[in-house]
Amino acid sequence: xxxxxxxxxxxxxxENRALISGLFFxxxxxxxxxxxxxAAVLQTEKKMAMTxxxxxxxxxxxxxxxxxxxxxxxxxxxxxxxxxxxxxxxxAVMVEEGFETRKLEKIVRSIKKELAINGAKVVSGDTKVxxxxxxxxxxxxxxxxxxxxxxxxxxxxxxxxxxxxxxRDIGRHGAAxxxxxxxxxxxxxxxxxxxxxxxxxEKVIANGVIPNAMRDATRGGLAAVLNEWVExxxxxxxxxxxxxxxxxxxxxxxxxxxxxxxxxxxxxTFVLAVRPENxxxxxxVLRSFPGNEMAAVIGEVTDRYPKRVVLRSEWGTKRFMxxxxxxxxxxxx
Numbered sequence: 473x474x475x476x477x478x479x480x481x482x483x484x485x486x487e488n489r490a491l492i493s494g495l496f497f498x499x500x501x502x503x504x505x506x507x508x509x510x511a512a513v514l515q516t517e518k519k520m521a522m523t524x525x526x527x528x529x530x531x532x533x534x535x536x537x538x539x540x541x542x543x544x545x546x547x548x549x550x551x552x553x554x555x556x557x558x559x560x561x562x563x564a565v566m567v568e569e570g571f572e573t574r575k576l577e578k579i580v581r582s583i584k585k586e587l588a589i590n591g592a593k594v595v596s597g598d599t600k601v602x603x604x605x606x607x608x609x610x611x612x613x614x615x616x617x618x619x620x621x622x623x624x625x626x627x628x629x630x631x632x633x634x635x636x637x638x639x640r641d642i643g644r645h646g647a648a649x650x651x652x653x654x655x656x657x658x659x660x661x662x663x664x665x666x667x668x669x670x671x672x673x674e675k676v677i678a679n680g681v682i683p684n685a686m687r688d689a690t691r692g693g694l695a696a697v698l699n700e701w702v703e704x705x706x707x708x709x710x711x712x713x714x715x716x717x718x719x720x721x722x723x724x725x726x727x728x729x730x731x732x733x734x735x736x737x738x739x740x741t742f743v744l745a746v747r748p749e750n751x752x753x754x755x756x757v758l759r760s761f762p763g764n765e766m767a768a769v770i771g772e773v774t775d776r777y778p779k780r781v782v783l784r785s786e787w788g789t790k791r792f793m794x795x796x797x798x799x800x801x802x803x804x805x
Contacts, residue, residue: 477571482601499584504595512595518619521556536664540582547616548590552670553686555625556618558592564613569604629684630705634773635751637744641717641766646736647725662721667740685745695734698781699795708777714786717766735796
């Protein structure tokens, strides 16, 4: 295989076939994908959830992951947030002419590793090679299909008194991407929280907790999730500012650059609305996973200010947590 990707490897001919069989089939091959049909034929017995997403990130390799890991986590996590176990994914990979083959191989290895964590497989795909300058390195588009293990998890199902739980400290992905892109050196390195959430969701459900709502806090961060929830369920969510889990390194980035940690992106952090009697059990499950030691109950669902998120300070004052606006951190996922 060549050291860099060439236009000929996207021509649909011999070079293209060699790239697909020598790289993608080598790491991602299975009985469905290797049939090389125009479409995968799938047999399902449960209700299915389906999602699609596209991924472009700079830098492509970052502390805590790369675009390959990110693409699997992002797709499978969207399924997990509906209570669905990820089963099947499609991958369309667009690569820039001249992209290093060893980097592409590293990305595909990351995809393979993260698929195994989710128990999912790639069943269909596409590869395109674009002329140099047409894109910035590599872009990935995915579609995911998952089997529902529970029903009724929805942004429209929040109830009065629900406890709002966050699975770990917030803002890591956005801070890590920005620090890596801008070459900011800190006393302690910030690693992205990029991770697959299905194992956590599966264990929460296995412990008898069926969340009313779940959402991974990606672009727009925690603030976007909570504002989407209050709008969809016509409720108020009141958050205790002092309970927000934020690590020291992320706090430092926010203080240095004037960011709000609640608006920074995450890629392995999710928010749950659970009945108050299930809050402690949910925390126990989440904290049993490495990296989730800071899981916390951060607030509750009320009816005081419909369709608004209220941030309660440690000094007794209140202010609205608004939906993020503007372009804070381009190309974070």
